[in-house]
Amino acid sequence: MGLIPLTELFSFLLGAALGSFANVCIHRIPRRQSVVRPPSSCPHCGERIAPLDNIPLLSYVLLKGKCRHCGGTISLRYPLVEALTGLLSLALFIRYGPTVQYLFFLAFIWILVTISFIDLDQQIIPHALSVPGVLLGLTASFFAPNRPWLDSLIGIAAGWGSLYLVAACFRRLTGKEGMGGGDMVLLAMLGAWLGWRSLPLVVLLSSVLGILIGGGALLTTRKGLGVRIPFGPFLSLGGLSYLFFGRQILAWYTSLWM
Numbered sequence: 001m002g003l004i005p006l007t008e009l010f011s012f013l014l015g016a017a018l019g020s021f022a023n024v025c026i027h028r029i030p031r032r033q034s035v036v037r038p039p040s041s042c043p044h045c046g047e048r049i050a051p052l053d054n055i056p057l058l059s060y061v062l063l064k065g066k067c068r069h070c071g072g073t074i075s076l077r078y079p080l081v082e083a084l085t086g087l088l089s090l091a092l093f094i095r096y097g098p099t100v101q102y103l104f105f106l107a108f109i110w111i112l113v114t115i116s117f118i119d120l121d122q123q124i125i126p127h128a129l130s131v132p133g134v135l136l137g138l139t140a141s142f143f144a145p146n147r148p149w150l151d152s153l154i155g156i157a158a159g160w161g162s163l164y165l166v167a168a169c170f171r172r173l174t175g176k177e178g179m180g181g182g183d184m185v186l187l188a189m190l191g192a193w194l195g196w197r198s199l200p201l202v203v204l205l206s207s208v209l210g211i212l213i214g215g216g217a218l219l220t221t222r223k224g225l226g227v228r229i230p231f232g233p234f235l236s237l238g239g240l241s242y243l244f245f246g247r248q249i250l251a252w253y254t255s256l257w258m
Contacts, residue, residue: 008093015089015106016056019082022114026081029114029129030122044072056082077117085113091244104140105243108133108193112236115186119232125182130189137192147195155191158199160184183231190239198242201249206231206238 021035027043028035040049047069053059060079067074088109096102111133119125134156141152163184170176191199214229241249 007098008090011093011102012086012090013056014086016082016086018089018106018110019085019113020054020056020078022085022110022117023078023081025114025129026077026117026121029126030118030124042067042069042072045070056086081113081117085110088113088240095244100143104136104143105193107136108140108243109240111136111189112239116233116236119182119230123230125180125186125232127182127185130182130185133189134185134192137189140193141195151195151197152192155194155196155199156188157191158196159187159189159191162199162203163187183235186232186235190235194239194242194246198239198246201246202235202238202242204238205241205249206234209237210234 024040025035027033038048040054041047042049044067047067050068053063053068057079060074063074065074065076066072089106092102092105092109096105111129115125115129115133118129138149138152138156141147141149167184187199187203190202194202210229210231214234
């Protein structure tokens with residue numbers, strides 16, 4: 001195996017390891033628990049998980065999705081988050097190579113994955129993740145060749161301000177809360193990382209994905225329209241779509257009008 005395949009394999013394994021830590025954060029942060037201590041344990045029997053049973057992806061396969069001690073089922077979410085973060089890390093490495101940009105954007109996707117699954121589980125977006133994500137995105141702009149720090153700063157203000165305006169108008173018209181503060185900070189974070197020019201397309205993609213996936217899920221499960229659908233995962237999907245395919249999407253959209 002040559003040098004390039006080995007480095008790509010390492011990027012996948014690094015992402016999977018970060019995905020394993022993301023699983024810890026997804027479970028503990030909404031419960032206001034430390035993500036460092038105590039060590040991971042089985043949610044069914046409370047038995048501490050041995051290091052050999054905590055290897056990303058591999059341990060799930062070897063244990064056949066069951067706890068070694070009590071036989072309790074391990075949620076499929078754990079290998080899913082590990083595989084997803086690993087694949088996104090690999091995609092970033094293929095795009096940026098062994099650069100500072102790769103490391104910065106690896107932190108970006110880790111935050112997005114963690115926030116998305118927390119929002120899916122608990123319908124909250126913790127400021128403990130999104131606010132540092134905003135600051136890290138602004139810091140990363142000083143190392144980005146095509147994204148001036150001013151674009152990032154404007155993206156923060158435009159991201160938060162645009163959703164705040166939408167939420168305020170919705171509240172005024174309906175008397176109900178239509179969008180949480182966590183969504184506003186998340187879009188500010190996307191603006192910090194991707195620049196203010198990305199925001200119209202990110203919001204459009206997020207809305208379309210929300211209608212297609214969220215609406216489809218409601219129809220499939222036959223739940224009423226009053227059910228709240230967390231928007232954080234769709235904002236994250238919109239941001240990731242722009243990160244990897246933004247130029248292609250814009251070129252395709254422009255070609256429709258030419």
